Amino acid sequence: MRHADPLVSLRAVSRRWGRLVAIDGVSLSVRDGEFLAILGPNGAGKSALLSILDATLRPSSGAVSIFGGDPWKTTERRRAQLRAAIGVVPQRADFNALIPLTVREVAAIGRQRGRAFSSRLTTEDHRIIDQSLAVMGVAHLSQRIYRALSGGEQQKTQLARALAQKPAMLLLDEPASGLDLFWQEQLTDMIGHLSEATRLPIIMTTHIVSHLPPQCRRAALMRNGRILFDGPADEALSAARLSELYGFPVEIVKRGGRRHCLGAEETVT
Amino acid sequence: MMLVWTLAALGSGFTSGLLGLYVVGLNMPFLGIGMAHAAMAGAVWALMAGAPVFPCALAAALTAGAALAWMATTRVRSDLGTLTSILLSFTMGLAFLGIGMNQGDMSPMLSLVWGSLLFVRPLDVALLFALGAVFCVFLFFCRRPLDTLLFSRGAARSCGLNERPLLMVFMGLAALVITINLKLTGGLLMYALLTNPAAAAFEVAASMPSARRWAAGLGVSSTLGGFAVSYGLDLPTGACIVMMSTALFAVAAVYARRKSP
Numbered sequence: 011m012r013h014a015d016p017l018v019s020l021r022a023v024s025r026r027w028g029r030l031v032a033i034d035g036v037s038l039s040v041r042d043g044e045f046l047a048i049l050g051p052n053g054a055g056k057s058a059l060l061s062i063l064d065a066t067l068r069p070s071s072g073a074v075s076i077f078g079g080d081p082w083k084t085t086e087r088r089r090a091q092l093r094a095a096i097g098v099v100p101q102r103a104d105f106n107a108l109i110p111l112t113v114r115e116v117a118a119i120g121r122q123r124g125r126a127f128s129s130r131l132t133t134e135d136h137r138i139i140d141q142s143l144a145v146m147g148v149a150h151l152s153q154r155i156y157r158a159l160s161g162g163e164q165q166k167t168q169l170a171r172a173l174a175q176k177p178a179m180l181l182l183d184e185p186a187s188g189l190d191l192f193w194q195e196q197l198t199d200m201i202g203h204l205s206e207a208t209r210l211p212i213i214m215t216t217h218i219v220s221h222l223p224p225q226c227r228r229a230a231l232m233r234n235g236r237i238l239f240d241g242p243a244d245e246a247l248s249a250a251r252l253s254e255l256y257g258f259p260v261e262i263v264k265r266g267g268r269r270h271c272l273g274a275e276e277t278v279t
Numbered sequence: 280m281m282l283v284w285t286l287a288a289l290g291s292g293f294t295s296g297l298l299g300l301y302v303v304g305l306n307m308p309f310l311g312i313g314m315a316h317a318a319m320a321g322a323v324w325a326l327m328a329g330a331p332v333f334p335c336a337l338a339a340a341l342t343a344g345a346a347l348a349w350m351a352t353t354r355v356r357s358d359l360g361t362l363t364s365i366l367l368s369f370t371m372g373l374a375f376l377g378i379g380m381n382q383g384d385m386s387p388m389l390s391l392v393w394g395s396l397l398f399v400r401p402l403d404v405a406l407l408f409a410l411g412a413v414f415c416v417f418l419f420f421c422r423r424p425l426d427t428l429l430f431s432r433g434a435a436r437s438c439g440l441n442e443r444p445l446l447m448v449f450m451g452l453a454a455l456v457i458t459i460n461l462k463l464t465g466g467l468l469m470y471a472l473l474t475n476p477a478a479a480a481f482e483v484a485a486s487m488p489s490a491r492r493w494a495a496g497l498g499v500s501s502t503l504g505g506f507a508v509s510y511g512l513d514l515p516t517g518a519c520i521v522m523m524s525t526a527l528f529a530v531a532a533v534y535a536r537r538k539s540p
Contacts, residue, residue: 090441108429109429110487115426123438
């Protein structure tokens with residue numbers, strides 16, 4: 011793969027389940043260091059698109075290239091190695107609340123990285139885990155049981171787990187959804203700083219405009235499985251385009267580099 | 280003979296308690312009874328074909344385990360719990376089909392359903408201890424990826440864990456542990472021994488290493504305690520073991536409620 015080539019690219023990708031079309035002819039590419047937001051209402055197909063980008067969902071048609079190769083023209087073992095290079099943070103991590111793993115053990119999952127089952131954690135692994143926990147501000151919770159944490163702390167731990175993978179790309183699926191305002195702000199700031207500090211390519215889905223940090227400079231608008239617009243964030247996140255996306259008039263307020271979307275009827279000061 | 284019975288109870292409680300931790304953690308409570316019926320089906324069809332019963336029962340359980348691991352890692356929507364229930368219904372159907380067609384002596388097959396600690400031979404106990412050792416070695420080396428699978432299959436997949444070979448080995452060992460335990464405890468008791476000590480362990484444990492110790496310890500306490508009660512009061516052994524494991528779960532659940540908010 012040449013340096014200028016995109017890290018991931020989709021060409022006319024569709025995913026159908028019977029008559030249901032979740033992804034409909036999507037084409038997009040992401041280059042190293044880019045922060046792409048995929049914005050759209052619930053049911054737009056954002057999560058399905060991320061699953062295609064992390065090689066867990068096979069498209070029904072179209073061409074997928076991840077790090078220069080088609081993940082579906084290789085073995086399951088190679089696909090597992092490919093996934094190890096992609097850090098994924100799900101909307102709200104599905105986890106088994108019976109299992110008493112500590113925060114540190116959850117972050118250590120990231121060091122599995124498609125290795126042999128019997129491989130042990132090295133000194134370097136421990137250093138990377140400690141560093142990831144510190145970057146996400148959860149080092150002081152490392153010996154706490156994960157299931158006992160608040161939703162925001164769990165999401166930060168999931169981000170630490172993804173960072174511990176030392177990924178070549180981060181995929182964030184509505185990471186701040188369902189959290190209270192305090193944690194929404196914390197996570198949004200943290201993701202912005204992470205992008206700035208690491209220059210990792212990030213693809214983040216959301217349906218809430220204010221969850222996008224100022225560091226996000228490109229946005230794709232998605233509805234009914236299609237990309238309606240893909241371009242600079244300033245252009246994509248305009249009142250006119252978002253009104254069209256959500257199907258009712260909205261206004262955009264910009265504060266501290268972040269945008270907030272309000273219903274047009276509301277008073278904006 | 281008392282020493283052999285005690286060792287059999289010890290080995291059975293230890294292996295099924297430890298295995299149960301992963302069976303419950305993976306949400307497969309019906310695995311024990313499903314594999315027991317697979318072994319039973321293998322035994323029935325072996326009897327009809329005039330083949331050796333125990334190797335065929337073992338082969339049937341191993342096949343069922345491999346099929347379950349393959350299905351669980353293929354893109355089907357059903358979770359492991361549902362797939363195990365499907366396995367149970369299929370193996371039950373296969374076993375009863377064989378019973379319906381078989382005109383001969385059914386006692387070797389029925390011994391797999393009911394088992395008996397009192398008819399256990401020293402060779403069975405030696406086999407059980409050897410298997411327990413193999414299972415411990417497997418857990419020692421593969422505990423991290425296994426714990427990851429238990430915690431979140433989604434996280435396991437996204438960090439590049441290739442779950443199929445791991446589940447295949449685990450299911451193979453589970454089939455061996457369950458089939459060898461069947462001769463001692465029977466299919467119905469196996470269900471309780473795989474579920475109750477593990478569920479009790481998850482109630483009280485604060486970490487995975489402590490959950491492993493609790494599960495093995497509670498498994499042994501269930502079998503040895505149940506055996507002692509049965510011997511002392513001249514009651515059926517299997518029923519006493521089930522009652523003991525259920526009582527231990529109840530104590531663990533009450534303790535956990537008092538300890539945590």
